[in-house]
Amino acid sequence: MKINTLFALLLLTPVMSFADVCKTTKPINTDPYIAEMGTRKVTFLAVDLNNNHCWAMNESGLSQRHSPHSSFKIPHTLIALETGAVKSIDERIEWDQKKYPAKDFWPETWKQSHTLASAFKHSAVWYYKALVPRIKPTDYKKWLATFHYGNQTFTPGSNEFWLNNELQISPAEQVEFIACLLKNRCGVKANHFAAFESVALQETKNGLSLYAKTGAGSIDPNNNDGAFEGWYVGYIKDANAKPVAAFAIYMEAERFAALKDYRKAFSLRLLGDLGLWGN
Numbered sequence: 001m002k003i004n005t006l007f008a009l010l011l012l013t014p015v016m017s018f019a020d021v022c023k024t025t026k027p028i029n030t031d032p033y034i035a036e037m038g039t040r041k042v043t044f045l046a047v048d049l050n051n052n053h054c055w056a057m058n059e060s061g062l063s064q065r066h067s068p069h070s071s072f073k074i075p076h077t078l079i080a081l082e083t084g085a086v087k088s089i090d091e092r093i094e095w096d097q098k099k100y101p102a103k104d105f106w107p108e109t110w111k112q113s114h115t116l117a118s119a120f121k122h123s124a125v126w127y128y129k130a131l132v133p134r135i136k137p138t139d140y141k142k143w144l145a146t147f148h149y150g151n152q153t154f155t156p157g158s159n160e161f162w163l164n165n166e167l168q169i170s171p172a173e174q175v176e177f178i179a180c181l182l183k184n185r186c187g188v189k190a191n192h193f194a195a196f197e198s199v200a201l202q203e204t205k206n207g208l209s210l211y212a213k214t215g216a217g218s219i220d221p222n223n224n225d226g227a228f229e230g231w232y233v234g235y236i237k238d239a240n241a242k243p244v245a246a247f248a249i250y251m252e253a254e255r256f257a258a259l260k261d262y263r264k265a266f267s268l269r270l271l272g273d274l275g276l277w278g279n
Contacts, residue, residue, distance in 0.1 A: 018062075018172050021047055021179045021246075022054035028270065030057060039254060040262070043171050044270055046247040047179065055274055065150055065168035066250060070123045071215030071231040072162035074200070075177070076131070077120055079143045081192040085134035089117040089195050093130050100126035105224055117199045123214065129159035146187045147177050163217060174233045174248035182235055182243040200234070206278040207239035214263060216256060227252060230259040232267045236276060245276040 028044065030037075043061035047054045056062060080086050094113045102111050109122040119127035137156035144152040150169025154161035161167045169177075180186040185193045200211040212234025219227040230253070235246040249267045253259040271277035 018176060021052060021176050023052040025054040025056055025059070027059060028055050028057045028274075033266075033270075037266075038258075040258060041252040042266070043250045044247070044267070045171050045175050046245055046271060046274060046276060047175060048245055048274075048276060049179070049182065049243045055270075057270070061250065062172040063170050065170045065173070066229055067165045067217060068150070068162050068167060068169050068174075069215035069217040069229075069231060070125065071174065071213050071233045072167065073120055073123065073128060073215075074196075074213050074233065075143065075147055075149055076128055076162070077116065077196050077199070078188050078192060079135060079140065080116065080131050081195060082143065082188060083135050083139045085131050086116050089120075089199055090115050093119075093127055095126065096130075100129060120199045120213070125163070132157070132159040143187075147180065149173070149177055164221070171248045171250045174231070175246050178233065178235050178246040178248070182246060202234070208244065208278055209237045209241075210268075210277070211235055211237070212264070212267075216259065216263075218256075219252065225255070227254055228256040228259055230256075230263045232263040236271070245271065247271060247276075 042057055043064070044057040045054060045062055077089075081089075092113055092115045095111070107122070110124045110126065114122070114124050114127045116127070118124070137154075140154055140156075141152075143149075144154070144167075150167060150173050152167075154167050158164075158166070177186070181188065181193070188196075197211055200213065202210045202212050204210070212232060214230065214232050216228055216230035218224050219229055230251045231249065233248045236244040238244050247267060249263055249270075251259045251263050251266075253262075268277055
């Protein structure tokens with residue numbers, strides 16, 4: 001794509017800034033949560049999309065960037081659909097065990113062929129690695145810029161740039177990206193966004209629908225038994241499909257087990273206490 005065409009596209013996609021998303025921001029009182037948080041380090045941001053009021057936990061951490069890990073499957077899925085890397089969420093890729101050999105920490109759900117939909121659901125990393133040769137570096141560059149996704153850094157051809165701290169994004173930028181998707185689909189075609197939502201839907205409650213993705217990785221890439229960092233990023237819509245809230249949590253813990261289920265559970269508790277996820 002020519003540079004002038006790229007800039008023209010970016011001009012058509014309004015930039016969402018923290019000031020645009022959060023007209024006002026109020027810190028969350030951590031006192032009721034300290035005991036259950038334990039030694040975990042938590043940064044959280046949620047925005048009520050009805051009034052652009054935000055709530056934050058650990059405000060100083062909102063601008064600190066980290067590897068997105070599998071939370072990158074949100075933009076990656078959209079990029080794959082937009083570029084035609086897959087024709088639909090049902091496109092199946094056979095698991096090549098020689099190219100993507102199973103590692104000790106792989107869950108059984110990864111050790112099989114997947115569609116885009118099942119790879120998103122089970123967070124199968126190898127499937128998304130297999131998408132990389134199907135997507136031109138210029139297209140990655142274009143969409144990372146269109147999404148204003150963190151530092152937008154990647155090495156062309158790398159199939160780990162969202163896992164190895166090359167691409168980084170902050171909690172505030174995660175929420176800005178989600179808000180952009182909800183405001184105008186951030187340049188994504190309506191049918192592709194609808195397809196994404198069909199796989200990103202996590203659960204429903206009291207007429208509300210939760211769309212989200214986890215992400216996690218070891219802080220020391222050579223020690224999967226040590227400290228981990230993790231994400232839970234997403235949004236909520238009401239019964240009329242109107243966006244209610246967008247949120248992101250970033251967490252550090254002494255072990256993966258300490259954040260595996262807790263990142264979602266704590267996010268939903270905070271959203272519930274804020275009146276954004278029912279009672």
